[in-house]
Amino acid sequence: MIVRELLLAIGVSLKTSGLAALIASLLAVPAALFLAGREFRGKHAILLVNQTWMAAPTVVIGLLFYFLLSRSGPLGRFGLLYTQAAITIGQVFLILPLITGFSYMALRQVDRRARLTALTLGASRRQASWVVLREAKFALLVAVLAGFARAVSEVGIAMMLGGNIRNATRNITTAIALETAKGEFTNGVILGAILLVITLGINILVQVGLRSRD
């Protein structure tokens, strides 16, 4: 595998999974904030569905979106199948329950007085919600990074929705699958190590960045 191909695969992994983590976080964190701050009928059912969804195999999500995005599917006219966008969409649905669940747990851990204190000091309800998010920022970060790690390491969605097209939708995991299928185990192990190093590097960068600001 030439270096250029390797770099492209790394780029596809970072781009699709990073974007998926960002989009899923923008949806999941407000949802978790809503769930953590309120008691209402049906809340436990929502949490149960979320937990079940967390265990969904990547190939099942891949298959579902394959039907949706394929030419004859309801979203076929957008021509997204076998594109990086398709991988991102699938990965968003994969990690959405994970980030929601972890964020919910993180926000439940925040002292309930934090929100009240913000309100007593004159914060609007929106500002008080920001305070709660800020108090839980490290735990929320772990939730987002866990989502990213899940997305960047999955292979089922990337393979089914991306098609493992060379220099286009091939990412690290599909490249590992291909190299292993070809019997190039050394290449597969090297790619696996690169994946771990990338994830580790991102974790360290974000943690250091946040701690220095705190």
Added chain:
Amino acid sequence: MSKAAYDLHDVRYIYPGSLSGFALEIDSLRIGAGESIALVGPNGAGKTTLLMVLAFLVKPDPGRIEFLGEDPWADEARTLLARREAVLVTHHPYLFKGTVSENIAFGLRVRGVTERDWPARMRAALALVELSGRESRSAAGLSAGQAQRVALARALALRPKALLLDEPTANIEAGLALRIEAVIREISRETGATVVFSSHNFSQASRLADGILYLSEGKRVPFSHENCFSGTARSDGRQSWIEPRPGTRIVFPGAFEGHVTCVINPADIELVGADDPRGAADGPNVFSGRVTRLETTEAESALVRVSGELTFRGTLPLGSVEARGISLSRPVLIKFKPEAVEIIGSEPSEKPHD
């Protein structure tokens, strides 16, 4: 009559989903601008709930509140404005993660106070609570007493029109508590802010407040200084007692420790002549004395003041005054059941060191 800071009418509030049956019910309450009011009452009397109502953190339903002549619940914008004028310092204050100065800056930031003014306001507020120079300290490393004082400084820096304090000296050692009391007096006098604070300490409330509002079971109740005693409580686990004077013992049910203030309703006091056979001195809460005052009331009853080891006031039907051998200067016995003793304030004797 001064302008009203607060005007409450038929205010009622029940915590959503509450199963306790507790409801705050205030028929009428007016707190003048610049006044200092103490909320006194036993645990569960509704002091904190009333402070939450006064801080516009919970909306009474039904009920009408005016704050500085306006309806703070008219719309969301007015509620927010009112909340920015009435700042509550809670009983166990929460400090945000970060430094002391970041905590104080929070309220200034949300009010849009220009950053240039922050340092001066922080310094002045921290000086008032004797924490000068601690701006850069991490809030996580503060003791309970320091945290309480930072929370007070955080509120003072905002220069609110109404400062609401839920047991402001609860976690502070005695010496600093006096300083906080002085701060409360200063705020009221020098800034003209209305101060409403809750306290278990009746003597503190008397010292600091222009008026005392006594609450019991969520309602305003008339407070009488009659038969009010305080002292250090001792307990055998089943009953407790205080000795307001050496050799006297007022017994009441429950396990209490620390400084306790209690009252006995005059109607619950039984008075009998010293030579009356019903006056056998058995059981707790039996005291002797002489009748030093005897007056009739409009309710066909007599109000009797008895002075002895302790001074009590009791009431009894007019018809039974003579039958019980009660007349001016005669020796009498005072009896009441432990259950008649109502605890209106209790403070743990051991305070955390600061």
